[in-house]
Amino acid sequence: MIKGKQSVVFDKPVYIEAVASIVGEKEGQGPYGKYFDIVSNDPMMNTNTWEEAESKLQELAVDKLFDKSGIGKDDVRYMFGGDLLGQLIATSFGLKKYEIPLFGLYGACSTFGEGLSLAAMCVSGGYAESVIALASSHFASAEKQFRFPLEYGNQRPMASTWTVTGCGAAMVTERKTDVRISGITTGTIVDYGVKDSMNMGACMAPAAAALIAANLADMDVDESYYDKIITGDLGTVGQKILIDLLREKGYEITNRHMDCGIEIFDGESQNTMAGGSGCGCSATMFCGSLIDRIRSGEWNRILFVPTGALLSTVSYNEGKSVPGIAHGVVIERGV
Amino acid sequence: MIKGKQSVVFDKPVYIEAVASIVGEKEGQGPYGKYFDIVSNDPMMNTNTWEEAESKLQELAVDKLFDKSGIGKDDVRYMFGGDLLGQLIATSFGLKKYEIPLFGLYGACSTFGEGLSLAAMCVSGGYAESVIALASSHFASAEKQFRFPLEYGNQRPMASTWTVTGCGAAMVTERKTDVRISGITTGTIVDYGVKDSMNMGACMAPAAAALIAANLADMDVDESYYDKIITGDLGTVGQKILIDLLREKGYEITNRHMDCGIEIFDGESQNTMAGGSGCGCSATMFCGSLIDRIRSGEWNRILFVPTGALLSTVSYNEGKSVPGIAHGVVIERGV
Numbered sequence: 001m002i003k004g005k006q007s008v009v010f011d012k013p014v015y016i017e018a019v020a021s022i023v024g025e026k027e028g029q030g031p032y033g034k035y036f037d038i039v040s041n042d043p044m045m046n047t048n049t050w051e052e053a054e055s056k057l058q059e060l061a062v063d064k065l066f067d068k069s070g071i072g073k074d075d076v077r078y079m080f081g082g083d084l085l086g087q088l089i090a091t092s093f094g095l096k097k098y099e100i101p102l103f104g105l106y107g108a109c110s111t112f113g114e115g116l117s118l119a120a121m122c123v124s125g126g127y128a129e130s131v132i133a134l135a136s137s138h139f140a141s142a143e144k145q146f147r148f149p150l151e152y153g154n155q156r157p158m159a160s161t162w163t164v165t166g167c168g169a170a171m172v173t174e175r176k177t178d179v180r181i182s183g184i185t186t187g188t189i190v191d192y193g194v195k196d197s198m199n200m201g202a203c204m205a206p207a208a209a210a211l212i213a214a215n216l217a218d219m220d221v222d223e224s225y226y227d228k229i230i231t232g233d234l235g236t237v238g239q240k241i242l243i244d245l246l247r248e249k250g251y252e253i254t255n256r257h258m259d260c261g262i263e264i265f266d267g268e269s270q271n272t273m274a275g276g277s278g279c280g281c282s283a284t285m286f287c288g289s290l291i292d293r294i295r296s297g298e299w300n301r302i303l304f305v306p307t308g309a310l311l312s313t314v315s316y317n318e319g320k321s322v323p324g325i326a327h328g329v330v331i332e333r334g335v
Numbered sequence: 336m337i338k339g340k341q342s343v344v345f346d347k348p349v350y351i352e353a354v355a356s357i358v359g360e361k362e363g364q365g366p367y368g369k370y371f372d373i374v375s376n377d378p379m380m381n382t383n384t385w386e387e388a389e390s391k392l393q394e395l396a397v398d399k400l401f402d403k404s405g406i407g408k409d410d411v412r413y414m415f416g417g418d419l420l421g422q423l424i425a426t427s428f429g430l431k432k433y434e435i436p437l438f439g440l441y442g443a444c445s446t447f448g449e450g451l452s453l454a455a456m457c458v459s460g461g462y463a464e465s466v467i468a469l470a471s472s473h474f475a476s477a478e479k480q481f482r483f484p485l486e487y488g489n490q491r492p493m494a495s496t497w498t499v500t501g502c503g504a505a506m507v508t509e510r511k512t513d514v515r516i517s518g519i520t521t522g523t524i525v526d527y528g529v530k531d532s533m534n535m536g537a538c539m540a541p542a543a544a545a546l547i548a549a550n551l552a553d554m555d556v557d558e559s560y561y562d563k564i565i566t567g568d569l570g571t572v573g574q575k576i577l578i579d580l581l582r583e584k585g586y587e588i589t590n591r592h593m594d595c596g597i598e599i600f601d602g603e604s605q606n607t608m609a610g611g612s613g614c615g616c617s618a619t620m621f622c623g624s625l626i627d628r629i630r631s632g633e634w635n636r637i638l639f640v641p642t643g644a645l646l647s648t649v650s651y652n653e654g655k656s657v658p659g660i661a662h663g664v665v666i667e668r669g670v
Binding site for chain 2: 001002006008048049051052077078082084085086087088089092093095096098099100101102103104105106107108114117118121122124125126127128145186187188189191310311312313314315318320323325
C-alpha cells in the first residue's frame with residue numbers, strides 16, 4: 001500500500017462516481033467551453049461581491065454533483081474543499097448550507113489534488129462510502145487577493161497567468177465505476193528561490209518536476225507508464241522549465257505532458273498570457289474534460305498533478321520567495 | 336468503525352508518541368508556563384517579521400518533537416499543518432526545510448483538531464507509521480492579519496480574546512504508547528449569524544455545542560462518558576453560551592468543561608479579556624499540559640474540541656457573519 005517515499009497505491013479501490021464543473025464566460029469561450037456542465041455569463045453570479053460569487057460557484061457545482069451522482073447530501077460523509085482566498089472564505093460560505101463534515105484544505109492551486117488525495121485515502125481507509133473533493137477560484141476575487149483590484153487596470157507581464165473562474169467537484173466513492181483513483185503521491189514544498197509572483201509557472205515547475213520524479217521512482221516505472229502526465233497551471237513558461245528539469249533527471253515527457261493552464265484558454269485570442277491558473281483551473285479541467293477522456297478509453301492511465309504557488313501578498317511584499325507544491329493523483333480506467 | 340453521522344472509532348489503534356510545545360513570553364508567564372517545552376522571550380524569534388517569527392515557532396516545535404520522539408524527519412511520512420495567516424504562509428515557510436509531504440489545512444483555530452483527525456485516519460488507515468500534526472498562531476501576526484496593526488494601540492472590547500503566540504506539534508504513530516486517539520468527530524459549519532469579529536467566543540460556541548452533541552449521539556453515550564470535555568478557545572463569553580446550548584440539548588457539562596482559552600492566561604492579571612485564542616492556543620495547551628494529565632491517570636478519557644471562527648477581514652468588512660466550526664478528537668489513556 002505504501003510505495004516508496006511519498007506514494008500510496010490503494011489496496012481497496014476507490015472510484016469517481018461523478019464530477020461537476022462550472023466556469024465563467026471567458027472559460028466558456030475557450031477551447032473546452034462545451035465540456036463544462038455550467039457556463040455562467042454573470043461574473044457576479046447574481047451576488048454582491050466577488051467572494052460571494054466564488055462561493056456561489058462552489059454551491060452550484062455541488063448541487064450539480066448531487067444531481068449527476070444521484071448521491072444526496074445525507075449520503076456524503078465528508079467534504080474536502082478549498083480555495084485561494086485568505087481564510088478560505090469562498091469555501092466557508094459556499095459550503096455551509098450543506099451541513100456536511102468539512103475538512104478545509106489549502107494547497108494553493110494544488111488544492112484539488114490535495115482534496116482528491118485525502119478523499120481517496122478516506123474512502124479506501126473505510127471511513128466513508130462517499131465524499132466530495134472540490135476546489136474553486138475566481139478571476140476577480142483572486143486579482144483582489146493577490147495582485148491589484150481590477151479597477152486599477154494594471155498591465156500584465158507575459159509570464160503572468162489568468163486565474164480561472166470556476167469550480168470542479170468530484171464524488172469519490174467505494175462503488176465501482178469506470179474510473180478509479182489507483183494511487184497518490186503527496187508533494188513536499190520545493191523552493192528554488194524565485195521571487196516573481198507574476199511568474200508562478202517558474203515558481204511551481206520545480207515542485208511539479210520533483211513530484212513527477214518522486215511518483216515515477218516510487219512506482220518503479222518510467223514516464224511511458226502514463227498515457228498523459230497532466231499538470232495544473234504551469235502555463236507556457238512553467239511547462240518549458242518542467243520539461244527541462246525532468247530531462248535532467250532522465251525523463252522525457254514532452255510528448256505526454258499536458259498542462260490544464262495551457263489548455264483551458266486560447267492564449268492568443270483570449271489574451272491570457274502564459275495560461276490559466278488557480279485552484280479552479282485543474283479542478284474544472286479534470287471534471288469538465290480529462291475524466292471523460294479516461295472513460296472513453298482515449299487514455300488508460302494518467303498522472304494528474306495540480307500545482308500550487310505558496311505565497312500571499314504579505315509574504316512577497318516582505319521579500320520572501322514563492323515556493324511551490326504539487327500533489328499527484330493516479331487515475332485509471334476500469335476496475 | 337464509522338459511528339453515527341459524523342464520527343469514527345478507530346479499529347486499528349492510533350497513538351501519540353510524543354508532543355512538543357513552544358510559546359511566547361506572555362504564555363510563559365501564565366498559569367501553564369512551566370509545562371511548555373520552550374518559552375521564548377523574543378516575540379520576533381530572532382527574525383525580521385511577525386510572519387517569519389511564527390514560522391520559527393513551527394520550526395522549533397518540530398525540531399523539539401524530533402528530539403522528544405526519537406523519530407527523525409526521514410521516518411515521518413506526512414505533516415498535517417496549518418496556521419491563521421492568509422494562504423498559510425507561516426506553515427509554508429516554517430515547514431519547507433523538512434521536505435516532508437505536506438497536507439496544508441485550514442480550520443481557523445480548529446486546525447489542530449482537524450490535523451489530529453486526519454493524522455489519526457492516515458495512521459489507522461495504514462498509510463503511514465508516523466505523521467506530525469501541528470498548528471501555530473502568533474499574537475502580532477494575527478492582529479495584523481485580522482484586526483489592527485499593533486502600532487495603532489487600539490482598545491479591545493471585553494469579549495475579545497488574545498491570540499496565543501505558540502505552536503503545538505504531535506507525533507501520531509501506530510506504535511503503542513500510553514495515550515491513544517480512539518475516535519474523531521468531524522465538524523460542520525454552524526452559523527448563528529453573529530457578526531461581531533471581536534466576540535469570537537459567541538461565534539464559535541454554537542459549533543462547539545453541535546460538535547459535542549454530535550459526538551455524544553454518535554458514540555451513544557452521555558456527557559459522563561468523558562472525564563473532561565475541552566474546547567479550544569471559546570473564552571469566558573463562549574463558555575457560558577456553550578453550556579447553555581448544551582443544557583437545551585439535555586447535557587450538563589458545567590463540571591466537566593474546560594476551555595484552553597480560559598486556562599492559558601490569568602485573565603485578570605494578564606489583561607487578556609475573554610481568554611486566549613488562535614490555533615496555537617489549543618495546540619500548545621494539548622501538547623504542553625493536557626496530554627500529561629491523561630498519561631498521569633488524572634483523566635482516562637477526554638473529548639478535545641478545538642474551535643474555529645471562519646472569517647477574514649474581507650468577509651467581515653463585507654458584512655458577512657462569522658460562522659464557526661469545531662473538530663473533536665477522543666483521547667484515551669492506555670492501549
